[in-house]
Amino acid sequence: MTATNAMISDPTWIFFLVLVIILLAPMLLRRLRIPPIIGLMLAGVLIGPYGLHVIERDRSFEIFGQVGIYYIMFLAALELDMGSVSHYGRRGLQFGLLTFVIPFVLGYLAVAHLLNFGTETSLLLACIFSSHTLVAYPIVSRYGIGRHRSVVISVVATAIATFLALLMVAVTVGRLQDDADWHFWLSFAIKCVLYGAFVVAVFPRLGRWFLRRYDDSVMQYIFILGLVFLSASLAKLVGLDGLLGAFLAGLVVNRLIPRTSPLMSRIEFVGNALFIPYFLIGVGMIIDIQILFKDVRTMEIVAIMVLTATLTKWLAAVVMTLTSRGDRDSCMLMFGLTNAHAAGALAIVMIGTDPAVRLMDSSVLNGTVMLILFSCIISSLATNHGARHLVLKDTQFEDNQGSYHGRCLVTYSQEATVDFTTQLAMLIRNPYIPESLIGLTVSFDDEVGKKHQQQARRMLQKAQEIATAADVQMVTMSRVSTNIASGILHTMVENDCGEVIVNLTDRSTDLPKATLGTIIDNILEGSHREVMVLRSIVPPGTLRRVIVCVPQKAEYEVGFYKWLEHVSRIGEQLDCHLDFHAHPDTLPYIQAYMRQKHGNLRCEFNEMMRWKQIESLSSLSNEDNMFIFVTARPGSISYQHHFSNLPLVVHRYFTQTSVMLLYPDQWGEPSDTHSIFQPNGQAVTRQTNWFQRIFNKK
Secondary structure: OOOOOOOOOOHHHHHHHHHHHHHHHHHHHHOOOOOHHHHHHHHHHHHOOOOOOOOOOOHHHHHHHHHHHHHHHHHHHHOOOHHHHHHHHHHHHHHHHHHHHHHHHHHHHHHHHHOOOOHHHHHHHHHHHHOOOOOOHHHHHHHOOOOOHHHHHHHHHHHHHHHHHHHHHHHHHHOOOOOOOHHHHHHHHHHHHHHHHHHHHHHHHHHHHHHHHOOOHHHHHHHHHHHHHHHHHHHHHOOOOHHHHHHHHHHHOHHHOOOOOHHHHHHHHHHHHHHHHHHHHHHHHOOOHHHHHOOHHHHHHHHHHHHHHHHHHHHHHHHHHHHHOOOHHHHHHHHHHHHOOOHHHHHHHHHHOOOOOOOOOHHHHHHHHHHHHHHHHHHHHHHHHHHHHHHHHHOOHHHHOOOOOOEEEEEOOOHHHHHHHHHHHHHHOOOOOOOOEEEEEEEEOOHHHHHHHHHHHHHHHHHHHHHHHOOOOEEEEEEEEOOHHHHHHHHHHHOOEEEEEEEOOHHHHHOHHHOOOHHHHHHHHHOOOEEEEEEOOOOHHHOOEEEEEOOOOHHHOOOHHHHHHHHHHHHHHHOOEEEEEEOOOOHHHHHHHHHHHOOOOOEEEEEOOOHHHHHHHHHHOOOOEEEEEEOOOOOOOOOOHHHHHHHHHHHHHOOOOEEEEEEOOOOOOOOOEEEEEOOOOOEEEEEOOHHHHHHHHO
16 A cells, blocks of 8 residues: 555545445446446545545455455355255256366466466465355346356355365465374364354254244344354354355355345345445455556466466356356356455465465465456456346246236234234235235224224334335225125225235134134135135244145146145245145146246145045144145035134144145136146146036036
């Protein structure tokens, strides 16, 4: 850095300037079709010590920058679909080895022969080439393709390549130490295993316990952030890099934070609004453009480092694309995500220039800084190009409309159930329909109802706050009626609602014949739309398994694939197991649909010959599981007389678990049809009108 003082030293003005840059840089460069990431880095170059020297790169940029890079790794792991990870894990491992081995080997040969560096220095530079940072991941997140096959493979490959690179750094530096014998490496391996086992075993249980008992949004956010930095600190304590710790923390709490939850929205908002931009601006502030024109030797080092790092990463992406039969856009996206060198490169070069090691001089440090600049620019452009083309190519009109039309109506009757009911509704709703959620309270048109209207306003306000925190638009309505069920039914018709969620209370099981209560019974009788009767014990995000019990002949109902799609959305958003129990004749249709539409979900399929067998599943009744009993209205083709006792069975055998009684769409319009997926994958159109099916049989 130069010896002159910065123009601005007051912390208030420094923070204001940073906020102005975060606000204006993306706006100005968007017109030029330049990714915002590049704009933030170039702004850091401009205002930094090597530019106009408006501000100094003080400790605040180091701290916020460290938080920012941890945030990037944490978000990358948090947005992964764990079902996709298990599905593409082998491909991710393959790409991780390719994107490590090819840059490492070719990079070592390049610097050793072209720059004439020593063995240890060449090994450290090869580690810089083989490691990378997910600097361009916010671009992927903005396009909404965080669960795309190429993205999942690249993120898994990042963890593997970074781990191997840092391990090689430890081996290279360890060779220079006198005490680096087999005892040292055995101790290092044991500490790594103990650290990983501790995080994997303790963090999910601790997170599930905390999120179930505390629903305060600030407390939940601070708790999750604390887990991230605890994992990063422990990783550094055992000799690994904090990046790996943040990534591992994201993996283990992934299933506790649904993608559409308010907590996820808060995590993404704070990171993208403050910490990640701070990191990018801080990276730009360490870049000195004048290095390029300093001397011939420096220019040679910069050119060889940039070309070697870029070409080897490109070669790894090409080889992976050819072996996995991918397309050009996938190749561009994988190259873009794995080409940026930032945090890992800085960590390695700082180790190499440490006085105790002395394997790198200032020219290598300057070359690494310029590598960061060029690789981040190339990475951002490539990622933006690949992501944009994949979105345009993979998105079809039918996909954007979702499987079924109609809004989701959520009814509220108790303040204690507002949080859980709203979160589950956000999982089920069709995200492609504007104003897809409607919150409703219905009060009696009498003196008692007027007293309850204030409570109704509180419930609707709380529900809307929960939806807004998750960036979901919810319309709220409060009706006054002489009949609660009639008010709900009229709202469904007036607003074209495709499904309704109502709350189940244990008080309804004390009624004669174990009915669901007058209100729910009237809703079922007065509408042919899907009705979900819900009793929540714990927040949806803490569920580990959803057990779905399906009756015989359920595939003949008009709403078969509608409720199956809703269950699939729950499984996707919560990233939990879906355990189907169905008759052998029905099970193949479920398997075929899940295989074709949701192949990445973790599903189990079990035969259930008789509906009475659901009582034997009570051994699985606990807080970690949720039961969905797919039932039917009387008179429908899949209806069984056992369904009349279902509320009593739930009250008697499933008191300690979350339960949903699901009544599918039935008695559709005579002109409606739906397709049945045969086990061989072919679709056969069946008539949805029950009387017409009987007539055709005759």
